[in-house]
Structure formats: C-alpha cells, structure tokens
Amino acid sequence: MNEPVLTLTDLSAWPRPGTHLAVLGYPIKHSISPPMHNAALTELAKADPQFAAWRYHRFEVPPDELPAALDKLLAAGFRGLNLTVPHKVIAFDKVNTVGSAASPIGAVNTLVNEGGAWSGYNTDGYGLRRSILSELGLMFAGSDVLLLGAGGAARGAAVECLQNSVRSLRIVNRTATSRDALLHQLAPLANGIPIHGIDPAHLPSDLPAGLLVINATSVGLRPADAPPINLAALPRPSAVFDMIYNPAETALLAKARELDIPAANGLGMLVHQGARSLQHWIETVTGQPAPPIPVEVMRRAAEAVLAAP
Numbered sequence: 001m002n003e004p005v006l007t008l009t010d011l012s013a014w015p016r017p018g019t020h021l022a023v024l025g026y027p028i029k030h031s032i033s034p035p036m037h038n039a040a041l042t043e044l045a046k047a048d049p050q051f052a053a054w055r056y057h058r059f060e061v062p063p064d065e066l067p068a069a070l071d072k073l074l075a076a077g078f079r080g081l082n083l084t085v086p087h088k089v090i091a092f093d094k095v096n097t098v099g100s101a102a103s104p105i106g107a108v109n110t111l112v113n114e115g116g117a118w119s120g121y122n123t124d125g126y127g128l129r130r131s132i133l134s135e136l137g138l139m140f141a142g143s144d145v146l147l148l149g150a151g152g153a154a155r156g157a158a159v160e161c162l163q164n165s166v167r168s169l170r171i172v173n174r175t176a177t178s179r180d181a182l183l184h185q186l187a188p189l190a191n192g193i194p195i196h197g198i199d200p201a202h203l204p205s206d207l208p209a210g211l212l213v214i215n216a217t218s219v220g221l222r223p224a225d226a227p228p229i230n231l232a233a234l235p236r237p238s239a240v241f242d243m244i245y246n247p248a249e250t251a252l253l254a255k256a257r258e259l260d261i262p263a264a265n266g267l268g269m270l271v272h273q274g275a276r277s278l279q280h281w282i283e284t285v286t287g288q289p290a291p292p293i294p295v296e297v298m299r300r301a302a303e304a305v306l307a308a309p
C-alpha cells in the first residue's frame with residue numbers, strides 16, 4: 001500500500017519513534033519511491049530487525065516552501081530525503097555540503113542528515129550507469145554515447161558519462177541555446193573526451209556504428225509521442241536506453257525492438273538510484289557498511305505500482 005500524501009502540517013506529529021525518510025515533490029502523488037523503499041526496508045528487516053522501525057514517507061511541498069520544509073524535517077529528526085521535480089535544483093544551494101557527483105550537475109536528489117545538517121548527493125547518474133550495465137551489459141568506459149536532451153536529466157547523464165571515461169559524447173537537442181549551454185558547462189569536465197553538439201534536424205553523415213543511445217528528453221511520456229530520433233537513420237547502435245519508464249515501452253523502445261537492437265527503459269535507473277540513496281542513509285545512521293540492498297524487491301514493488309489500475 002502506498003504511503004499517504006503528507007504536508008508540512010503533518011510534522012506536528014513528529015518527532016516519532018523510529019527512523020524516518022521521505023521523498024519531497026510537487027506534485028508527489030505519482031511517486032513510486034515510497035512503496036519501493038518500504039518494500040526494501042521490510043525485506044532488510046527479515047535479516048536485521050532494526051529496519052522494522054524505519055519508514056519512508058512522502059510529502060507534497062510547493063517550491064516556495066522547500067527551505068522551511070528542509071529545516072522542519074531536520075528538526076523533526078528525519079534522517080534522509082529524496083527530492084523529485086521541481087526540487088532537485090532548488091535544494092542544491094540549501095544544503096551544507098555537496099557530493100562529488102552532485103557538484104558539477106548543480107542538482108541533488110538525495111539528502112542525508114549528517115550531524116544535524118543536510119548533505120546533498122546525486123545518485124541519478126549512478127542509477128543510469130548501473131542500470132545500463134545490468135540490463136544492457138554495457139559499461140560507459142570506452143562507449144560512444146549519443147545523448148538525446150539537454151535538460152536536467154541529460155546534464156546528470158552527461159556528467160556521469162564524462163566521469164566514467166566514455167570514448168566520445170554526442171548531445172542531440174532541438175533547442176540550440178540549451179544544447180550550447182550544456183556543452184559549455186561540460187567543457188571543463190571533458191578531460192580530452194570529444195564532446196559534440198548535434199542539431200536533430202541535421203544528423204551528421206559520419207556517425208560511428210555501435211553508439212549507445214540514451215533518451216533523456218521527455219519525448220515518449222505521452223503514448224502518442226513519436227520517437228525523438230529515427231533509429232533507422234543511424235548506423236546500427238549497440239543499444240538504446242530510454243529514461244522513461246511510464247509508459248514501459250515508448251515509441252523509441254518499440255522501434256529498437258523492431259530493429260532487434262538491445263533496449264531498456266528507465267525503471268532500472270529509478271531502482272538503482274533509490275538503492276544507492278538507501279545505502280547512504282543506512283551507512284550514515286548505523287555507522288556500518290550497509291547490507292546488500294534488495295534491488296529486485298524494489299523493482300518488483302515499483303512494477304506492482306505501475307501495473308495497478
């Protein structure tokens with residue numbers, strides 16, 4: 001069962017016994033993080049009863065209330081938070097310290113209560129990389145990546161690509177200004193890796209075969225959306241990853257299936273970023289290495305929510 005949607009007024013019931021975590025968003029009612037994390041905690045409690053007292057909640061917090069929410073949740077003793085739309089960038093300036101993955105992205109999706117202050121991390125890039133490895137068998141190191149999009153998710157993906165030594169990075173985005181802004185931000189991180197900006201209306205004729213295509217646009221969220229790129233016009237890619245997981249098969253993934261190109265949707269990314277967040281929180285609260293995080297249990301819980309009418 002999903003957690004009720006809470007607001008800041010519900011914090012009058014805190015502090016409560018136990019260890020409390022939450023996701024903040026606006027809106028939040030569609031988040032599948034609570035059932036995913038609570039399923040993991042239930043599973044972990046089978047081997048270690050301390051996790052029976054851990055609970056992951058969800059709070060609807062408008063953007064202008066985020067600073068107050070962070071203070072109140074800290075005062076209420078919350079140990080960890082996830083942030084989703086629209087808070088990932090807003091919170092970046094509101095945290096005490098920022099992890100190395102989050103710093104060049106300028107966005108945080110995970111906050112950890114470290115000694116009475118929030119530290120910010122970004123586990124989205126890890127989730128993407130881990131999911132591509134486990135579902136498509138591909139490592140970023142040495143890959144030629146064709147990244148679609150130049151928004152927040154694309155920025156995180158691009159930083160993860162560069163920090164993990166891709167061979168080359170090509171960024172395709174319809175709006176030249178945001179594409180160029182992203183290229184400018186990435187330049188200091190390139191470390192010799194070639195980065196190219198591409199106008200989707202003018203695909204270069206010399207693209208290499210074997211590209212790892214990653215969709216980080218929002219094209220595909222609506223079932224009627226056409227694919228954001230014509231896969232058949234590319235030299236055969238090695239694989240296609242679509243960050244979108246609802247719908248489970250976008251037009252891009254359907255085309256990849258038709259062309260017999262290995263492909264995966266974004267559910268694994270969501271699961272692995274969540275698993276990494278949970279690992280952070282457990283290690284901070286217990287001061288011990290975390291037990292293996294039950295990612296398959298998390299995935300099944302997420303799938304059950306998505307399959308529900």
Ligand code: NAP
Nearest residue numbers: 149150151152153154174175178216217218243266269270
């Ligand atoms: P965002 O910042 O709003 O960026 C949206 C991107 O999509 C921009 O590059 C935009 O291009 C492009 N776009 C939008 N409509 C388009 C259209 N009709 N044609 C061509 N390009 C279009 O969004 P975001 O936060 O980066 O999220 C992007 C996607 O990633 C979303 O679908 C989100 O659900 C997904 N995501 C998944 C996960 C996961 O865990 N699986 C995590 C994060 C995000 P312009 O610059 O031209 O507007």
